Amino acid sequence: MNRTIATLGRRLRLGVIGGGPGSFIGPVHRASARLDDNYEIVASVLSSNPDRSRAEGRALGIDPDRAYGSAAEMFEAEGSRSDGMEVVAIMTPNDGHYQLSVMALERKLDILCDKPLTTSLDEAMDLAARVKKAGIVFCQTFNYTGFPMVRQARAMVRDGDLGEVRMVHVEYVQGHNAALTEAEATGNWHFKPERVGASLILGDIGSHAHHMASFVSCQAFAKVSADVGTVVPGRNAHDYAGINFRLANGAPGALWVTQAGAGAVHGLHFRVFCERGGLEWFQETPNQLFHSRLGAPALTFERGGPGLKPEALRSQRIGIGHPEGYQEAFAVLYADVAEVIVARKLGRAVDPLALDFPTVEDGVRTMKFIAATVESSDKGGGWVDARVGV
Amino acid sequence: MNRTIATLGRRLRLGVIGGGPGSFIGPVHRASARLDDNYEIVASVLSSNPDRSRAEGRALGIDPDRAYGSAAEMFEAEGSRSDGMEVVAIMTPNDGHYQLSVMALERKLDILCDKPLTTSLDEAMDLAARVKKAGIVFCQTFNYTGFPMVRQARAMVRDGDLGEVRMVHVEYVQGHNAALTEAEATGNWHFKPERVGASLILGDIGSHAHHMASFVSCQAFAKVSADVGTVVPGRNAHDYAGINFRLANGAPGALWVTQAGAGAVHGLHFRVFCERGGLEWFQETPNQLFHSRLGAPALTFERGGPGLKPEALRSQRIGIGHPEGYQEAFAVLYADVAEVIVARKLGRAVDPLALDFPTVEDGVRTMKFIAATVESSDKGGGWVDARVGV
């Protein structure tokens, strides 16, 4: 459906931090903000180098006065404008997430922030407490949850259409780190533990796989038993993880994640089996959801087609057979956030379905998962509790 | 690659005609204009009802002064502004294309216009002559040519990688007209011959199939032998066409198009077989191109992956395994057009690869194809010449 929220009569004013030249995720965030016409990007910090940051902002068409040299400068200057930014999108390396989020929430700005939430569980829990206290909107961009057919899967499980969850399998198999690269040798931040946290693979794509497993099973992880390591000789970071887990209801599951599968593409793929059927989805062909059924032929749900739940219908913009992709799914989170913010500004009730984007709490659960997984692997594969606040 | 053309230092000023509420294609055009940040939508006509047109323009966030009530009003008012619109996007029913295009080109505006070009071959040829004389950019939005893997296929054939073209098969199998609907009964314009031209199915999706066959084989059609008709009882429009054809080099091909395939999704799919291999592509999973080879295992080209031609690389925005879809492909045409217009404004040479979007000449060829196909079917299936200007 149309995700342009026209009721405010203007676009939300967005500031972006990170995502400068060479960044993969920067253009994705900015196009996400533009796609449904709910945001205007009014301010930017695009590099840790102030001169470069300003130049890049101007090159993107940002008002030169608002193409800032640093986050501190941006927060201060924007805070003093009557038309200052209202929402901040944070897409820096992982080690910037915590501090920038704190700066934003102290100014009561709403936040969209990349995953993983922080580089440590302690920071993550502290940030969650601050977000709660500040009462702002905080969206952790587990962007794969924005795909309409992922929303369909979650809704089917949550509504009990398939009965109890019996088991889950999620895999995320990429190939771009299958060989040692120059970037790695010369210090791309992704390979620096102090910048990414406890585990490259877990922070980068293990976090997505974990959240997806929870999102579509509608359950938190209870415990993990893991083998995390490095398969490419000479690498100083994790590039592989095999993880057995149990969900809150006791159902078993497994995650298999790597970025070292030579020639692999992307390979985010889940299966959830319940009492009366299973659901299967592949990110590379995201417009279909396969539904195996006990004692009946399998169904294929098609985005735009018959049989979809409101959760799926509201997350799509175009008709059947016209494939939507990664960009559109990412923008669903921006649209959800805009819908919630606009409702608040107008004092209106928000559609509960708009609230199904990942939050800071989801970010905390993933940080706990990462810590537990590394601990299990380090201690020889035995089970480690993965529950938050237990 | 990044398709934002920053060299002009500002966005191109776009006016849109058509695509109001309930339109499928309106939001697609507007998001295409926004996606790469090359256009600002400054003026609109969104309905044939002036009041509704103005209200809808304002609701979209258009400056109230420029949310016009009619095209005539828009062309006049914008023409008198120093910051008036520079480019027009036409997405009205088919019977508006000719007149609106003429109005635009008389004001030297560049044009993006939906297919089919006009409702008659005569109008199409006249329009092509006028475009040529005016020297403007005219993009006929055969949008499926914007997919990177379609560009890859065309480049491989054009570069002779596979040798001579031996045969082509294109099909476009949809299901949304598999049953008589209320919309059809109550007068949706798609079912009115005076608004769509000689043949609903040929103007709507047959035109895409024809252009695709030409685009990827790098050849015009020479002749057609066709069976065009109606398979749903009670319908007063064509919903089926089976077409044998010969390309300029004599190679045979076949098109199979319908919108009456019960439960079918979208089904645009081509195969081109050449001397040393074949190429196959499915619009529903557009990020892969399959390449069968004589005497060697088949290859799968993956968007974002290794082995791509410059034509494909420049048409993609995101890395491997993150699926791009219909919206991104449509926006490739907008980006190409912007690149050409900006180069002209700056007096710079344009990258020849930017000129590979469909033009008014392509529109004419498709109108000729439609006329020849209907004639062949009407006269019992015999061959009819489909060449333009012969």
Next chain:
Amino acid sequence: MNRTIATLGRRLRLGVIGGGPGSFIGPVHRASARLDDNYEIVASVLSSNPDRSRAEGRALGIDPDRAYGSAAEMFEAEGSRSDGMEVVAIMTPNDGHYQLSVMALERKLDILCDKPLTTSLDEAMDLAARVKKAGIVFCQTFNYTGFPMVRQARAMVRDGDLGEVRMVHVEYVQGHNAALTEAEATGNWHFKPERVGASLILGDIGSHAHHMASFVSCQAFAKVSADVGTVVPGRNAHDYAGINFRLANGAPGALWVTQAGAGAVHGLHFRVFCERGGLEWFQETPNQLFHSRLGAPALTFERGGPGLKPEALRSQRIGIGHPEGYQEAFAVLYADVAEVIVARKLGRAVDPLALDFPTVEDGVRTMKFIAATVESSDKGGGWVDARVGV
């Protein structure tokens, strides 16, 4: 289900003609006869060279006395034995089918014979009349009809589950003749018109495509409009056909067949669209049947899985997920034929479902289709009647 027909207390005695060393189809027939243990191969003629024929028969383990040097010898010798052959399988080049079938039916032997039925329509009609008069079983081995999921499709259409047939598309796209080969130059019989009949491509795989279109739509062809030709330079035989057709009920369809698709595999694929849904099947992955539905998500029928008709169930031998293939499907015809013959020998009623194998009448219809298709193509694509006996 188990297709071994134990009620006779012994195996049927089979003689084979053709299919010697280097033959593709010979081993297929013989394994088909063995697979369900209903036949014992007791006599053979394996080459037109008598010495070679005898040697090859002995090498296959045939009793040396019954490894004959010629068909005439075989028919005579076996006819004088009390334990002589009861059934004949004919797998010679096309031009042998008529005469050998006549020899067999004159001795009241039951026959399985490769397609196409003969090399001319006249011979075909004559043979059909003789078969009818002789009252024998004659199976024309359109072997793709033996796949359980093809039987499922036919049963669904015949039972009216999907409503009226609206359109059909069948394609058969192979690549093994994509380049001129030595075999072709040096005289492989497939490239000799006097041995294969009017058209290599139509006799070889066009015949399968035609029969399949009829089999799953449960309708005969009414007329054809065709483009038949040669795409590989230097070839003296047809390697391409694009055919529009109308079924008996007026529904349109198209066939696309070639053996010159460079790198293509096998590519037998059909779609039938009816009033309330469509059916799609690919021979290369034959264990699934896809069923699109009007207003409901698509279904996938899985061989061995739920929702199958008796026609499918009786044609399969093994459980879900254990793929059956070409060999098993071919053997279904042998099992059907054995079931009918055994019932006749025992004076029992035969299960009507066992009678759904292709017969001499189907062979005649295909010969008429071939003649009409060539005529249409020769005269410029106009419609030609394809009905038998009209």
Next chain:
Amino acid sequence: MNRTIATLGRRLRLGVIGGGPGSFIGPVHRASARLDDNYEIVASVLSSNPDRSRAEGRALGIDPDRAYGSAAEMFEAEGSRSDGMEVVAIMTPNDGHYQLSVMALERKLDILCDKPLTTSLDEAMDLAARVKKAGIVFCQTFNYTGFPMVRQARAMVRDGDLGEVRMVHVEYVQGHNAALTEAEATGNWHFKPERVGASLILGDIGSHAHHMASFVSCQAFAKVSADVGTVVPGRNAHDYAGINFRLANGAPGALWVTQAGAGAVHGLHFRVFCERGGLEWFQETPNQLFHSRLGAPALTFERGGPGLKPEALRSQRIGIGHPEGYQEAFAVLYADVAEVIVARKLGRAVDPLALDFPTVEDGVRTMKFIAATVESSDKGGGWVDARVGV
């Protein structure tokens, strides 16, 4: 290629034990023996009930004198015949494998025996020692290794085409035990621990998954970390296992096996990633092998197509695009065994490629894997050594 081994001038004489009415695997073994015409089934024991055993044997067409009532009877009677059976195929419930194999090898008969080898590791090791001493052929029917494209994968890895093995993932996801069934309640032997061994899921399909992981990676398992359990409430047997493992070279891997995936079909699927590429195969579509490559587009190897290794070529019987399935793969083991036995009987050297079928040693390794997996799961997921003889 043709797998009929004609050099002996007669068929090998086979006796079958197990696989009576209602058995899934019995007809598969018998058709495997017939398919390539290398065996004649001369003797049978088809039930533990002597009368039923004799009746069933006769119903299958076995000579009434050789349709035995028990294995003891069969071994004795056949042993006293000059034309007695030479090879025994054992397809009883698991707890019969050890004793029957011992009886056979004491009479110097060659053996094909279903998996798992025995019901305990001790018995397995004892049996392996006896087989070695007896010098007979013993084939453990890990039948999925008979698929030509599995042989292709193994050959590519073994030949070092892809470099070092980096990781492996095998899954086997079935659905036929997704709900408690009557068979289970009323005592189907598969659900009785004393008949199947330590773990239903591991003995039944985990064994296949384990062997496949070793077969295609060309490496034994070094250790396992596992979660084995039951997901269907009320069941008294394992129906789920998630297993992390390390291969001999240290490469990690994961297995995911279940028979409780509601609506799942068969789902045997492996991926092996090496230094320069990966291999992926799906049992449900077994005629293709996907080969991802570092820095190059992916390849699809097609059974019957170009680029295959001798190991694959010798395991196929029919040309490209004619799908082979489960039955043909199973029969590859019978053909390999026949080739080895015939060479021995003739005193000829055997083609080393014929020796690549699974043996009693493979059976022992799987029994060790099962024991280690259960131990790891029981003790909380920690690593357990899975090496044999360490």
